[in-house]
Amino acid sequence: MDRTLIATVADRPGVLNRVASLFRRRAFNIESLTVGHTEREGISRMTIVVDGRRTDSTKVAQNLEKLVDVLEVEDITDRPAILHDLALIKVRVQNRVARSEILRITDSFQARLVDMCPQTAIVEIVGSEQKIRTVVEALRSHGILEMVRTGRVAMVRGESENGNDAPSTDGLSTSEWEQGGSSWQE
Amino acid sequence: MRMTGAEIVWEMLRREGVEVVFGIPGGGIMHTYHPRQEFGIHHVLVRHEQSAAHAADGYARASGRVGVAIATSGPGATNLVTGIATAMMDSSPIVCITGQVSTSVLGTDAFQEADITGITLPITKHNYLVTDITELAATIHDAFRIAQSGRPGPVLIDLPSDVQKAETEFIPPECATTYVPRSLPLLDSEAIDRAVELIDRAHRPVILAGRGVLLSGAGSELASFADRTQTPVAVTLLGKGAFSPSNPLYLGMMGMHGHSAANHAIQEADLLIALGMRFDDRVTGNPAVYALQARKIHIDIDATELGKVISTDVMVHSDLRPVLAEINDRVLAKRHEDWVSKIEVWREQSMTNDTLQHTPNGALPAPHIINEIFAATNGKAVVVTDVGQNQMWTAQYYATECALPFLSSGGLGTMGFGLPAAIGAQFARPNDEVWVIVGDGGFQMSLHELATLVQEDLPIRIALINNRCLGMVRQWQTMFYGGRYEATDLLNPDFVRLAEAYGIQAWRAGSLGAARSAIAEARKHHGPVLVEFEVVRDGELSHVYPMVPTGAALDAMIHRTPIEAASATGRSPWIER
Numbered sequence: 001m002d003r004t005l006i007a008t009v010a011d012r013p014g015v016l017n018r019v020a021s022l023f024r025r026r027a028f029n030i031e032s033l034t035v036g037h038t039e040r041e042g043i044s045r046m047t048i049v050v051d052g053r054r055t056d057s058t059k060v061a062q063n064l065e066k067l068v069d070v071l072e073v074e075d076i077t078d079r080p081a082i083l084h085d086l087a088l089i090k091v092r093v094q095n096r097v098a099r100s101e102i103l104r105i106t107d108s109f110q111a112r113l114v115d116m117c118p119q120t121a122i123v124e125i126v127g128s129e130q131k132i133r134t135v136v137e138a139l140r141s142h143g144i145l146e147m148v149r150t151g152r153v154a155m156v157r158g159e160s161e162n163g164n165d166a167p168s169t170d171g172l173s174t175s176e177w178e179q180g181g182s183s184w185q186e
Numbered sequence: 187m188r189m190t191g192a193e194i195v196w197e198m199l200r201r202e203g204v205e206v207v208f209g210i211p212g213g214g215i216m217h218t219y220h221p222r223q224e225f226g227i228h229h230v231l232v233r234h235e236q237s238a239a240h241a242a243d244g245y246a247r248a249s250g251r252v253g254v255a256i257a258t259s260g261p262g263a264t265n266l267v268t269g270i271a272t273a274m275m276d277s278s279p280i281v282c283i284t285g286q287v288s289t290s291v292l293g294t295d296a297f298q299e300a301d302i303t304g305i306t307l308p309i310t311k312h313n314y315l316v317t318d319i320t321e322l323a324a325t326i327h328d329a330f331r332i333a334q335s336g337r338p339g340p341v342l343i344d345l346p347s348d349v350q351k352a353e354t355e356f357i358p359p360e361c362a363t364t365y366v367p368r369s370l371p372l373l374d375s376e377a378i379d380r381a382v383e384l385i386d387r388a389h390r391p392v393i394l395a396g397r398g399v400l401l402s403g404a405g406s407e408l409a410s411f412a413d414r415t416q417t418p419v420a421v422t423l424l425g426k427g428a429f430s431p432s433n434p435l436y437l438g439m440m441g442m443h444g445h446s447a448a449n450h451a452i453q454e455a456d457l458l459i460a461l462g463m464r465f466d467d468r469v470t471g472n473p474a475v476y477a478l479q480a481r482k483i484h485i486d487i488d489a490t491e492l493g494k495v496i497s498t499d500v501m502v503h504s505d506l507r508p509v510l511a512e513i514n515d516r517v518l519a520k521r522h523e524d525w526v527s528k529i530e531v532w533r534e535q536s537m538t539n540d541t542l543q544h545t546p547n548g549a550l551p552a553p554h555i556i557n558e559i560f561a562a563t564n565g566k567a568v569v570v571t572d573v574g575q576n577q578m579w580t581a582q583y584y585a586t587e588c589a590l591p592f593l594s595s596g597g598l599g600t601m602g603f604g605l606p607a608a609i610g611a612q613f614a615r616p617n618d619e620v621w622v623i624v625g626d627g628g629f630q631m632s633l634h635e636l637a638t639l640v641q642e643d644l645p646i647r648i649a650l651i652n653n654r655c656l657g658m659v660r661q662w663q664t665m666f667y668g669g670r671y672e673a674t675d676l677l678n679p680d681f682v683r684l685a686e687a688y689g690i691q692a693w694r695a696g697s698l699g700a701a702r703s704a705i706a707e708a709r710k711h712h713g714p715v716l717v718e719f720e721v722v723r724d725g726e727l728s729h730v731y732p733m734v735p736t737g738a739a740l741d742a743m744i745h746r747t748p749i750e751a752a753s754a755t756g757r758s759p760w761i762e763r
């Protein structure tokens with residue numbers, strides 16, 4: 001199973017290199033790694049998805065914590081969290097029928113059509129792994145020309161750093177809740 | 187006060203209490219060298235930058251403080267690499283300062299540019315490329331904290347030459363630092379409960395003491411713990427000195443060339459208490475059949491070591507000293523008489539095939555050489571080894587007293603470590619007698635430092651064990667490669683004349699009597715000395731015993747022929763257990 005780690009790191013030159021070098025040296029299997037700025041200046045955040053079957057995520061976290069530029073590491077896999085990925089998918093638009101069908105798929109999955117050319121269209125999807133996979137499947141018959149994904153970013157729900165007062169999900173797991181199609185996404 | 191980058195370097199070293207640095211100058215670091223004298227820090231001009239790193243490492247190991255090495259950009263910096271990797275593997279706190287090309291040409295393959303922060307990224311605890319002089323003081327300050335905190339290790343600071351030359355207002359670094367050492371988790375009381383329970387229930391416990399005991403300063407806690415629970419103690423190569431060899435509970439070294447009683451005890455134990463050690467494969471033998479009857483408690487300051495190699499019942503992520511103190515307060519006093527007497531039997535059995543227990547007739551066995559040095563120095567010398575058979579014999583037969591440093595490249599096994607590390611050790615302990623034990627192969631990887639000994643007038647005693655080959659590799663060839671001696675025979679120079687050419691008094695000894703008197707003569711001399719011991723290249727006396735073949739269980743040791751039986755039966759030179 002995938003494990004999702006969030007690492008808060010100092011925004012210094014080479015920090016990504018240090019993390020990548022660590023993963024290579026320890027032969028950790030990483031599914032994805034994203035990095036970007038945060039609300040705090042000088043602090044970046046990495047979302048790291050570990051292939052839990054082949055790599056012990058605890059060891060990944062412990063090794064990351066040894067890096068001086070890594071300030072904090074948290075495994076959020078078992079906490080209520082939003083786990084999102086963004087995908088851009090370029091599909092072939094063969095004819096009118098195809099065009100309207102692509103539009104329908106885009107609509108029903110709350111994806112966005114971000115570009116439309118005579119022969120191609122680009123669909124943007126933001127959401128869970130599951131949702132992206134579903135849309136990819138739906139679009140496949142049209143002929144996917146290109147796809148790019150950002151890799152997962154994650155954020156724990158609620159206020160507390162420790163997750164004690166995260167809102168209840170009424171017995172639904174996060175992903176089910178997300179699949180429920182409520183409009184939080186927009 | 188206005189200061190140049192170069193002056194800030196020395197000012198910061200002075201503030202850190204650094205008295206001596208090891209290095210070689212060059213274009214990329216000349217600015218930094220220039221003002222040194224004004225800061226009263228001694229510089230030792232080594233003959234190769236690898237030696238600068240090893241000397242800094244030796245200094246750190248022998249003093250418990252940070253060692254400092256300096257090198258120029260490009261080749262100077264890359265020459266440090268083996269020394270840095272050695273320090274990393276053995277958790278030795280050193281700070282390396284390297285020159286770098288000017289920031290204006292960084293990344294252009296300028297003359298003597300090497301990406302040393304990139305190169306050393308996986309072999310340092312942390313490294314810095316300082317491009318802004320206002321960050322220099324705090325960076326050096328942080329480097330010293332990082333090198334020493336938690337599990338110690340090397341830190342490198344790369345300093346472009348324009349930064350060395352630039353001027354800035356010197357701001358006390360405490361005001362500018364951003365580094366906060368990571369705090370350790372609070373003592374995990376639940377884990378300690380479980381550890382105490384396992385210890386109280388054990389019938390055949392063994393303590394495995396590593397370098398962490400020394401780094402944590404937990405020697406006396408270990409002694410009380412072993413004493414209270416009557417638990418025998420085996421040490422790793424780098425754990426030598428963590429427990430007194432004169433204590434009856436001392437089992438000696440564990441592992442590939444460990445004491446056979448220690449290895450047997452570990453395999454038969456029902457509880458292993460691993461303290462500040464990391465289950466290196468040289469220590470476990472085949473991990474799949476390692477101590478299968480034993481529950482395992484592992485305490486280490488580095489969480490990544492817990493459960494890394496051996497699955498563990500109780501893991502405690504902590505500095506050793508407070509945990510051991512806490513455990514001491516809570517465990518029941520024990521006797522373990524049956525267990526201790528069982529171990530005694532193993533110990534006695536091992537005597538029959540211990541070379542040292544028998545008078546050599548004519549030949550000069552290496553164990554006797556180490557034993558003579560041990561006897562002459564009363565076990566009170568600071569001993570440094572190189573790598574190979576010389577290292578193992580020294581570890582086996584020089585029973586380093588508690589709290590005295592025993593220096594050896596354990597994790598990386600770096601040939602050439604011995605002589606330069608001894609230089610560092612002698613600076614750390616100017617009043618102690620320093621012996622360095624080297625083989626003829628490894629000695630030739632750093633013998634240029636003989637010149638440094640003379641230039642610095644260091645009274646280091648070199649014991650060169652000359653078997654005219656790369657002994658440890660040759661031993662493997664004899665035992666496991668059908669006696670095909672591929673690339674292991676050495677055609678050597680006359681080492682006595684070579685030493686004399688450097689101005690070093692030297693002796694040669696080929697018998698036990700000659701060895702004894704050469705050691706005595708050498709010890710009377712005031713400057714550096716070398717004694718070359720001629721030992722056999724072939725036959726049983728040329729091997730280190732016991733030996734656990736790679737991939738075998740820890741107690742499947744190859745022993746030398748029991749001495750009485752040897753001549754009578756003419757059996758093969760070693761026997762399987």
Ligand SMILES: Cc1ncc(C[n+]2csc(CCOP(=O)(O)OP(=O)(O)O)c2C)c(N)n1
Binds near residue numbers: 576602626628653
């Ligand atoms: C830098 C380096 N190169 C190669 C080795 C592999 N190696 C391990 S022991 C050994 C032989 C050492 O021979 P010598 O220095 O003569 O010591 P002896 O084993 O004979 O005591 C070699 C080549 C090593 N450990 N380090």
